[in-house]
Amino acid sequence: MKRLSSLLFLIFSLSQFFISPALAQTVKTTFVSGPGRDRGEGPAMVADGRYDTKWCIDEPRQMPYTIVLDAGEETTFAEYGFVTGDDTQQYPSRNPVTWRVSGSNDKQEWTTLDDRKNDRSMGDENFQEYRFQPTFKGKFRYYRFEFIRMAGGTRIQLSEINLYKTAKVAIKTTFVNGSGRNGKEGAAMASDGLLYTKWCLDEPRQMPYSIILDAGEQLAVSEYVFATGDDTHQYPERNPITWRFSGSNDQKTWTTLDEQKYNRRLRDENEQEYRFKPASSGNYRYYRFEFIRMADGTRIQLSEIKLFK
Numbered sequence: 001m002k003r004l005s006s007l008l009f010l011i012f013s014l015s016q017f018f019i020s021p022a023l024a025q026t027v028k029t030t031f032v033s034g035p036g037r038d039r040g041e042g043p044a045m046v047a048d049g050r051y052d053t054k055w056c057i058d059e060p061r062q063m064p065y066t067i068v069l070d071a072g073e074e075t076t077f078a079e080y081g082f083v084t085g086d087d088t089q090q091y092p093s094r095n096p097v098t099w100r101v102s103g104s105n106d107k108q109e110w111t112t113l114d115d116r117k118n119d120r121s122m123g124d125e126n127f128q129e130y131r132f133q134p135t136f137k138g139k140f141r142y143y144r145f146e147f148i149r150m151a152g153g154t155r156i157q158l159s160e161i162n163l164y165k166t167a168k169v170a171i172k173t174t175f176v177n178g179s180g181r182n183g184k185e186g187a188a189m190a191s192d193g194l195l196y197t198k199w200c201l202d203e204p205r206q207m208p209y210s211i212i213l214d215a216g217e218q219l220a221v222s223e224y225v226f227a228t229g230d231d232t233h234q235y236p237e238r239n240p241i242t243w244r245f246s247g248s249n250d251q252k253t254w255t256t257l258d259e260q261k262y263n264r265r266l267r268d269e270n271e272q273e274y275r276f277k278p279a280s281s282g283n284y285r286y287y288r289f290e291f292i293r294m295a296d297g298t299r300i301q302l303s304e305i306k307l308f309k
């Protein structure tokens, strides 16, 4: 009996070791149908679990391009992710901008879960995942993705479609300090939870501009979000393009978790959120962003900075 329990404990420990948290929260799907070739850049490539294979098609007569995935059993998902291709940096025109997500248990009757029209949040980066939360949820076995319009016409490419059981959890942070004045348009405005208040600063001598946030406890950040300002459409040059993201537990020793150079993902859109995955993570209580370069000049503006578990 004792041997059996220690054996079970061993199996339990091993399973904990082999099932990564990322894998455990993913809904495993298999490819059912979709337009395009059989192999190479065929539709099955969006559900093979690999980012180095992609689905790429330009057959206007087959539009909307419809992909059906099988979750194996009736299941629900909280978020879905589209992963860009290996050369999206060169061809951002292939990103979908209008699509519909539906669920079904018999592949005949479909319930619409999400309807996106002219959504341009996917950027020009290779192998980058963009996550979306559906408007409606339900328990379905089959999930259908209809791609109605692409950014530059009729060619689409995606390296993967992911379904997640749980949504990313936002970390409640409090503002510690940041560059610039206090009050209206001070750094604290970037962590007050409001999209219509912003941090806006143009003090070249204080560069790089920094902001420190307190997560309240030691925890790991898997994603961070920058939200553009209320008039970024008019002033896209204020978007940061080069920055550093670090973590610390004493606000003295900082560990660099991510560095971005000349990243022009932030566009000329007002109050739009852009998600980034840091290169590494660790358990830290304090998080710091240092903004080293803006798109054109020394003025920065961001309406919000969010951290996700």
Ligand SMILES: [Ca+2]
Pocket: 189, 190, 191, 192, 193, 194, 195, 196, 197, 198, 199, 303, 304
């Ligand atoms: Ca704000």
